[in-house]
Amino acid sequence: MIRFKIRLALILISASVLLLFGYISSPGQELEAPPEPLPAPPTNVVISDDPNDDGHTTIVSWQLSRDDGAGLNNVMAYEIFRSTSPEGEFLQVGVMGKGLDSYIDRGEKEKTRNGEPNPRYIGAGIDYYYKMRAKSTTGTYSEFSELVVGQAKNNWYHTGKTNIMIAVLIFSGLVIYFITAAKRGKELYVRPIAGIDAVDESIGRATEMGRPILFVLGTGTAADLATIAGYTILARVAKMTADYQTKVLVPVNEPVMLAVAQETVKSAYMEAGRPDMYDEQNIFYVTAMQFPFVAAVCGLMIREQTATNFYMGIFHAESLILAETGAITGAIQISGTDQLAQLPFFIAATDYTLIGEELYAASGYLSKEALLLGPVKAQDYAKVILLTLLGLAVITWSFGWGFFKSLISTIS
Amino acid sequence: MRKDLVWLFAGILFFGLLYLLNWGVKAISTDLLVWIGAFLTLAILSFLYQDNAFYKFAEHLFVGVSAAYWMCMGFWNTLVPNLIAKLHPPIVKGVLPAIAEKPPEYWYIIPAALGIMFLMRLSPKAPWISRWALAFIVGTTTGLNLVRYLRSDFLGQIKSTLIPVIVVENGSLSVGGSFSNIVIVVGVLCGLIYFFFSKEHKGLFGVASRVGIYILMITFGASFGYTVMARISLLVGRMRFLLGDWMGLLQ
Numbered sequence: 300m301i302r303f304k305i306r307l308a309l310i311l312i313s314a315s316v317l318l319l320f321g322y323i324s325s326p327g328q329e330l331e332a333p334p335e336p337l338p339a340p341p342t343n344v345v346i347s348d349d350p351n352d353d354g355h356t357t358i359v360s361w362q363l364s365r366d367d368g369a370g371l372n373n374v375m376a377y378e379i380f381r382s383t384s385p386e387g388e389f390l391q392v393g394v395m396g397k398g399l400d401s402y403i404d405r406g407e408k409e410k411t412r413n414g415e416p417n418p419r420y421i422g423a424g425i426d427y428y429y430k431m432r433a434k435s436t437t438g439t440y441s442e443f444s445e446l447v448v449g450q451a452k453n454n455w456y457h458t459g460k461t462n463i464m465i466a467v468l469i470f471s472g473l474v475i476y477f478i479t480a481a482k483r484g485k486e487l488y489v490r491p492i493a494g495i496d497a498v499d500e501s502i503g504r505a506t507e508m509g510r511p512i513l514f515v516l517g518t519g520t521a522a523d524l525a526t527i528a529g530y531t532i533l534a535r536v537a538k539m540t541a542d543y544q545t546k547v548l549v550p551v552n553e554p555v556m557l558a559v560a561q562e563t564v565k566s567a568y569m570e571a572g573r574p575d576m577y578d579e580q581n582i583f584y585v586t587a588m589q590f591p592f593v594a595a596v597c598g599l600m601i602r603e604q605t606a607t608n609f610y611m612g613i614f615h616a617e618s619l620i621l622a623e624t625g626a627i628t629g630a631i632q633i634s635g636t637d638q639l640a641q642l643p644f645f646i647a648a649t650d651y652t653l654i655g656e657e658l659y660a661a662s663g664y665l666s667k668e669a670l671l672l673g674p675v676k677a678q679d680y681a682k683v684i685l686l687t688l689l690g691l692a693v694i695t696w697s698f699g700w701g702f703f704k705s706l707i708s709t710i711s
Numbered sequence: 712m713r714k715d716l717v718w719l720f721a722g723i724l725f726f727g728l729l730y731l732l733n734w735g736v737k738a739i740s741t742d743l744l745v746w747i748g749a750f751l752t753l754a755i756l757s758f759l760y761q762d763n764a765f766y767k768f769a770e771h772l773f774v775g776v777s778a779a780y781w782m783c784m785g786f787w788n789t790l791v792p793n794l795i796a797k798l799h800p801p802i803v804k805g806v807l808p809a810i811a812e813k814p815p816e817y818w819y820i821i822p823a824a825l826g827i828m829f830l831m832r833l834s835p836k837a838p839w840i841s842r843w844a845l846a847f848i849v850g851t852t853t854g855l856n857l858v859r860y861l862r863s864d865f866l867g868q869i870k871s872t873l874i875p876v877i878v879v880e881n882g883s884l885s886v887g888g889s890f891s892n893i894v895i896v897v898g899v900l901c902g903l904i905y906f907f908f909s910k911e912h913k914g915l916f917g918v919a920s921r922v923g924i925y926i927l928m929i930t931f932g933a934s935f936g937y938t939v940m941a942r943i944s945l946l947v948g949r950m951r952f953l954l955g956d957w958m959g960l961l962q
Contacts, residue, residue, distance in 0.1 A: 413809050489908045522852030524860060558832055558845055588777035594755065594770040601762040616942070643935035646928075654927065656906045664908075679909040686903055689872060693896050697877040704873055 338366040338374045338433045340441040346429055346449020351460075354423030354453035355408050359393075360401040364433045364441065367397050373435045379404070382428045385446055389430065390418050406451070423453045462706065470681050478673030487672045489664045494633050494651035498532070498665075501631040502539045505606035511546035512536065513605040515596060515621065517636065518589050519613025521555035524659070525637045529611035530563045531662035531671070532635070536609060537567035541576050549582040550599060552592045557584045593617040597624040610634040610649070611658065614641045622648035635661065718763065722753070738959025749957040752949055794819055794826075872899045898926040 341361040349356035359379055367374040374397045380389035381404065393402045406421020421427065426448050433441040481487050505512050514536060516529045533549065540547045549564065551557045561582045568577040585595045597620065600608065608625040610618070610632070618634075618641040625632045626648055634645035635653030645652045653661055656678075663671035692703035740746065754769035787806075796803040796810045797819040804811035825847060831840040876896055878888030904916065905923030912920040955961035 488910075490911050492908075520852070522849045522856060524853065524856060527849070527853060555829075555845065555848055558829070558841060559849065562842065562845070586774050586778040587781040591770075591773040591777040595774050597758065598762060598767065598770050619942075640934060640938055643931035643938070646931055647935065660906075660908045676909055679907055682903050682907055685869070686900060689869065689896075690900060692873060693876055696873070697875040707869060707873060 335373070335435070335437055335439060336371055337439055338371060338435045338441045339364045340433055340444045341367075341377055341431050342444065344429060344431055344444045344447045346427065346447055348450065348452040348454075349403065351454055351457040352451075354451045355406045355421045357404045357406075357421065357427060357449055357451050358401060359404055359429055359431070361431060361444070363398070363400055366435075367433070373437070374433045375436045376434045377402075378432055378434060378440075380430050380432075380443075383425065385428050385448075387428075389428075392419070421451050423451050426450060469684070470677060473677035473680050474674050476673075477676040478669050481669030481672050487676050489660065489672065489675060492653065492657050492661055492664055494635065494653045494657065495532075495661045495664055497631070497633055497651045498536065499539065501607040501633060502536065502543060502545065504631060506543040506545045508606045510606035511548050511603050512540060512607045512609070513596075513600060513603070513625075513630075514547055514549045514609045514611070516549065516551055516556055516560060517610070517612025517614045518552050518592060518617060521553055521559050523613045525635075526556065526612040528658045528662050529635070530559060531666060532609065532611050533560065534563050534567045535665045537564040538571045541568045541571035541573040544573075544576065546578075546581060548599065548603065548605065550585045550592070550596050551582070552585060552587050552589075554584060557582065589615060589617060593620050596621060600624050600628050600630070604628060605630050608632045608649075610636070610645065611653070612636065614638055614645075619644040619648060625649070718757065718760070718765075740957050740959060745957050749953055752953060756949075794823055798823065868899065872896060897922070902926060 341364050343362040345360050347358045347360070349358055361377070364370075364374050364377075366372060376397060377395045377399070378391055379393040379395070379402050381392045382389040392404050395402050404421065407417055407419040409417050410420050410422070411417055427450065428446055428448050430446050431444045435441075477487065502512060514533055516526055516533070517523075519526050537547055539545075547564065549560050551560055561579060564582055565574075565577050565579075568574055585592050599605070600621075601624070605625075605628065608621075608630045610621060611634070614621075614634075614636050615638070618636070618638075622632060622634065622645060632649035633651045633653075634649040635658035636642060636645060637655045637658060639655075642652065642654055646654075660675050660678075663673075663675040666672075688703060688707055692707050695702065696704040740749075751769050751772070754765035755773075757763055758766045791803060792807060792810060796807055796813075797816045800811045800813050800815055802811075825844045828840050829844040829848075832838050834840075872895065874892045874895060876889060876893050878885040878892060880888060901919045901923035903923070904919040905912075905927065907916075907920070910916060951961060
């Protein structure tokens, strides 16, 4: 009996070993994994208009798939598709990660591209159809969500910028008030600005030496704010040179700037009662390229031996080249720019520098006209308000009270 | 002019000497364009000594070529695609086939008219017409720039200054962080006071203004050093061209 049992056990063990060997030695007979269940699609997809835009954006929001963070927990992302018709071709416009339940669909503003309709265009008042699906971690996709439709709208008022509107209204009110006050004869004080006080002296020096004056309006464009401030100072300089009968040379690098500079100088000469002195050839176009322009101006300084050089406007890498060449000729140099990177060079190499806003204020200071003085005063009062708010915001925020901080944050 | 000739001969002598000494000049460039570039570079650099005929030549060449280049660029990159192609697209079929198929946009007659008005400056009878175009260009561009400046300079600065002057890190006061923020806030406030024009800078106001200008000067000093380094790299670039590309002294 025992022998029989031993034999039976041996037979069973042998059979087991054979079965195991057979399983291992027969490749391709692996056990197939059961198909992975697909994730559930997102639900309740809603299309709404972006409330503060110009009609090229919609907001797509949805309820997360039940397999996102729960259930099968296999959702990796959501894909958003858009079309202009329910049966049309759907374009994938966005992908959002798991756990996110909205997408801002910023459409392009051009209707056509290279003569073809632009599929990424979104326009106001047009029906756009959306559908979505969830993508699983293994790359499979859920069914599409239900088709929904929505429109973008033009919004006339940006609700988040009410504070800016109030700030602009206050500033405009201040400008109007100070212009009106100046027109009524109220004297508006503007503190002396060293660089501007030196203008008269430098023109007088040029006259005594019998040498011309050079006025460079920079290498910006005719409508840059600093260039416009430069025109006002040019007008003042030109008027004085007309009085003193001194030549003023104005090389420019832009055709529009040439026209404005010629008009400015011409008006100044007429105002001074010396239109006969005006020579259009003294205000001339050189070239629009930066360094050839600089090469020509440097040559001009040396050859004409200008006694006074003014640099007023937008300047770039040429600032130090011009100022150093002017220094070599022994000219008095007065500069002014709002370009932060160039101010150090002007400060180092010229005699007087109008730093940033001093250049803008100089126009009002020089002309004493109500229209120019008013904004300078209004800016000062706006600065007082800003300083107060900024100081309050920083101090109160440091102690945990964020009212002023949030007030300023919405403006900026 | 005599000095110019002296410099010319000195230059020839210098390179002749290099050649005689056989000092690396064997590798000198044989490319004509490199030689022209080297000559023009040296001609411009000769201004460091004084104004001379070579500098004048290079300057006039530079100005003339660039003015002509910009005129061509202005015609082909601005007038052709932005005006001519808009008003009569088929005319640009040879150069801009993508635009040639588009329908004409006749409202571009307005900028065309403004351009013609601007050119009236050349007319001796009605140059005043150009002022209208000027006013339009300067006015609209200034208005657009104003918003850009307001956003980038003014509002950006306010945003960067909105920082707490008492910085707490990991539950305790950060002395370094607080000091840094105090310097920024005080710097901005004093800087703004310096740019206040309605009051004479005397007394406490004057002290704050002086602190403001000191901070500005420190900033400018740092900016000066930083920008000079960038300019030095331009000089290095030119020197590499002269010593490497041209003379072949650098490997």
